Amino acid sequence: MSEILSSAQMRGIEQQAIASGAVTGLELMERAGAGVVAQIATAFPDLSPSTAVILCGPGNNGGDGFVIARLLHQRGWAIALYLLGDPARLPPDARTNHDRWLKTGPAHPWDDRQIGDRLGAMTSGLVVDGVFGTGLTRPMPPETTHTSQALDALRHRTPSARPRVVAVDIPSGISADSGANLGGAFWADLSVSFHRAKWGHYLEPAGLPEGGAACCGQVAVVDIGLPQDPAPDSVQLVARPAVFLGKSAQGHKYGHGHALVLSGGAGKGGAARLAARAALRVGAGLVTIAAPQPAIAEHAAQLNAIMLTALPDGYSLRGLLQDTRLNALCLGPGLGQSRAQDLVPAALWGRRATVLDADALSAFAEDPPLLFGQLHDKVVLTPHMGEFRRLFPDLSERLHTPAYSKIEAARAAAARAGCVVLLKGPDTVIADPSGRAALHAATGANAAPWLATAGSGDVLAGIIAGLMARGFAPFEAAASGAWLHAAAARAFGPGLIAEDLPEMLPQVFRDLGL
Ligand SMILES: NC(=O)C1=CN([C@@H]2O[C@H](COP(=O)(O)OP(=O)(O)OC[C@H]3O[C@@H](n4cnc5c(N)ncnc54)[C@H](O)[C@@H]3O)[C@@H](O)[C@H]2O)[C@@H](O)CC1
Ligand SMILES: Nc1ncnc2c1ncn2[C@@H]1O[C@H](COP(=O)(O)OP(=O)(O)O)[C@@H](O)[C@H]1O
Ligand SMILES: [K+]
The missing domain is CATH 3.40.50.10260 (YjeF N-terminal domain)
Structure with missing residues (x-):
């Protein structure tokens, strides 16, 4: 960096x-x-x-x-x-x-x-x-x-x-x-x-x-x-992962964590599967998708290494989280806003390393402070600019003034939310409440234009959740995740779709010498 x-x-x-x-x-x-x-x-x-x-x-x-x-x-x-x-x-x-x-x-x-x-x-x-x-x-x-x-x-x-x-x-x-x-x-x-x-x-x-x-x-x-x-207060440019991503020879699957990805209803499970696949590929020891009963058959038809459990509501999520081995959560991709309103409080109650993305963010557009009041320091929010505007309308507005930068906006958002904020785009800013910030620039020689494809954000959420399941701290997981995500896109090149991203992680790891 x-x-x-x-x-x-x-x-x-x-x-x-x-x-x-x-x-x-x-x-x-x-x-x-x-x-x-x-x-x-x-x-x-x-x-x-x-x-x-x-x-x-x-x-x-x-x-x-x-x-x-x-x-x-x-x-x-x-x-x-x-x-x-x-x-x-x-x-x-x-x-x-x-x-x-x-x-x-x-x-x-x-x-x-x-x-x-x-x-x-x-x-x-x-x-x-x-x-x-x-x-x-x-x-x-x-x-x-x-x-x-x-x-x-x-x-x-x-x-x-x-x-x-x-x-x-x-x-x-x-x-x-x-x-x-x-x-x-x-x-x-x-x-x-x-x-x-x-x-x-x-x-x-x-x-x-x-x-x-x-x-x-x-x-x-x-x-x-x-x-x-x-x-x-300097900002680091993310030029490669700041943490060693290899696994030790003695490791056990539970030593690499168990990520839980919460899925939406029937016909809406693709985003959760993308996130889950990414969490597994990035090295989480186990990954489970928790879906409403009507969506189970659809998931079962498409999953092998990823486990599946039925999860109707927030009450049952609190029950599931009695299992302390479930150490990282990913909520939002394809979740649906009403399910998000029910599940996000339960997930945050569990105080696990948690990625909130997509619907888990938009569900609080009417009352962002309601969300902020529940966040804790193991959470990573991964908004794109639209989601950022819903949660931080004033900061988003300030971004129209030419000298106010995305770095300052992400920093202010992290301070307000009390957790790590990863603000997406070709230039992705990662900030924490202390003012620490990093910039991942998929621009110039590092351009990854094929990342502008449906579902690529779901994969990023899964990568970060997987890294947190492995024990990496939220800021490092977010910054390294942004790097891995873009590196996977560059490794695949033109024609990339979201499904390809997790499948490129092995090559990215090999290129890192793991
Ligand atoms: N900061 C440093 O350590 C160093 C700075 N150096 C150079 O100094 C530059 C910064 O110099 P300055 O701070 O003098 O700023 P600039 O040379 O970037 O120009 C701004 C100057 O023009 C005036 N100005 C701004 N907008 C204007 C406009 N629209 N129309 C007319 N005038 C306008 C400003 O009042 C200011 O005097 C750096 O980019 C770099 O090239 C180097 O000499 C090396 C060391
Ligand atoms: N032109 C681009 N260059 C590099 N990265 C991009 C570009 N466009 C989008 N991305 C990245 O792709 C992801 C898209 O996420 P998101 O907007 O949530 O999409 P989706 O909801 O379809 O998954 C983000 O990580 C973003 O940083
Ligand atoms: K110049």
């Missing part, structure tokens, strides 16, 4: 390092610029010096741009540099690098049309976006409209017939906190960030225009000599 930061956290680290005397802002800017130039060489080894258009903005992102111009020039590049804004108003370090650059070449005043035309005519070379970085919280100014449109047009050309586009830190116009396109954002083949990647590199707010995960291209992170201590 690697740490990702908000813009405020990054600013804090930078300011503290400068205030302590360990480093100057000018040194950081020099290293940032040098880091970008080094990453360009690494990412595009075939790119030989030709023309680089360097776009500099009014803040420190522009300051990095001047450093990059100087260093690329030293490497034989012809530079065309444009500055948005008044050089006299540049912050001090950016001003110093602006003045240094002027000894080598000119800083053309920003001319949106001229830049747009120039970019449109380029068939090779480099465009460096140092217009705005982590400091931007408003839409791009109108003076960048043509430039943005010209960049958009380049994006649709084959890479061999256009310049490479490199963003300093993050493409201008993308919120480093929420990943939102603030309006008129640029895009890049490569975004070179400093010290740590930012939340916005991996978050992708729903809908158009495309946001951070879609616009950042390859994300590279360069060390600029800031202290490496973990930031308080």
Whole structure:
């Protein structure tokens, strides 16, 4: 797992390092610029010096741009540099690098049309976006409209017939906190960030225009000599399971737990079977489906290793939970809302590790606090955005403000609910009530677009329940579950349907070396 930061956290680290005397802002800017130039060489080894258009903005992102111009020039590049804004108003370090650059070449005043035309005519070379970085919280100014449109047009050309586009830190116009396109954002083949990647590199707010995960291209992170201590409240990017998922040679099936998946009525059992299959494949020692009597025959016809029991209502669930070996529950997929209203309180009374998904969440849309009052710290809620809106309408509403991120929303939800919340999407956030948070990004090179298929969420709920049956803590089970789920989808590839996901887990485990 690697740490990702908000813009405020990054600013804090930078300011503290400068205030302590360990480093100057000018040194950081020099290293940032040098880091970008080094990453360009690494990412595009075939790119030989030709023309680089360097776009500099009014803040420190522009300051990095001047450093990059100087260093690329030293490497034989012809530079065309444009500055948005008044050089006299540049912050001090950016001003110093602006003045240094002027000894080598000119800083053309920003001319949106001229830049747009120039970019449109380029068939090779480099465009460096140092217009705005982590400091931007408003839409791009109108003076960048043509430039943005010209960049958009380049994006649709084959890479061999256009310049490479490199963003300093993050493409201008993308919120480093929420990943939102603030309006008129640029895009890049490569975004070179400093010290740590930012939340916005991996978050992708729903809908158009495309946001951070879609616009950042390859994300590279360069060390600029800031202290490496973990930031308080930092968010971890889930790059692989944080726990060892192998089984010990001596294990007994009851040592790996017994997961109970609660099913809906006749004809509605598919979702529970998907979840149960996933719980078993992920390594739970035993898995039982508990279904109303009329659904038993249908399940029996389709199940072998998974056990089956009749369960009419919440009263009988309390009875079933007298068996302490049943250590993890999964409720919601295909459950039906009235059955959920009856079973969820009984399940939560049992204080087992519990996944609440789908109908187990929507059943409380009328009165979310009724649910929150019963939750405990072994529960994982797995809402998609629609379910999240039903339980946390105010947080969902706030997500429409561009700088408010899905990470903050999931954190606030976990604090309110008093349990782990996993908020789904191509970018999945896992948060607990203490503020601990992780982001699993199925975007960029990790994209898993075939997960957008009916029933894939049921499988995720089952994976997490299975991992909790095995004894993993809710947060680890949720974060590792999100990773396994996407890895299974990638391992199968195009054509994936939900049934395929559990069947890919063995290969995912083998690839992990288990
Ligand atoms: N934080 C750090 O440790 C480091 C930061 N560096 C660079 O500094 C960047 C952040 O610099 P800044 O905080 O100066 O911010 P930016 O350079 O991202 O730009 C924001 C600046 O423009 C102004 N502004 C914001 N929106 C505007 C708009 N729509 N129209 C006109 N002006 C607008 C802001 O008031 C601010 O001055 C980073 O992205 C990175 O590139 C690097 O130099 C290396 C070290
Ligand atoms: N485009 C996508 N890329 C990656 N993961 C996705 C994508 N779309 C959906 N997912 C994942 O697939 C699952 C869908 O769950 P959910 O919305 O509950 O669907 P269902 O109710 O049909 O099972 C979630 O885990 C979500 O994160
Ligand atoms: K930028």
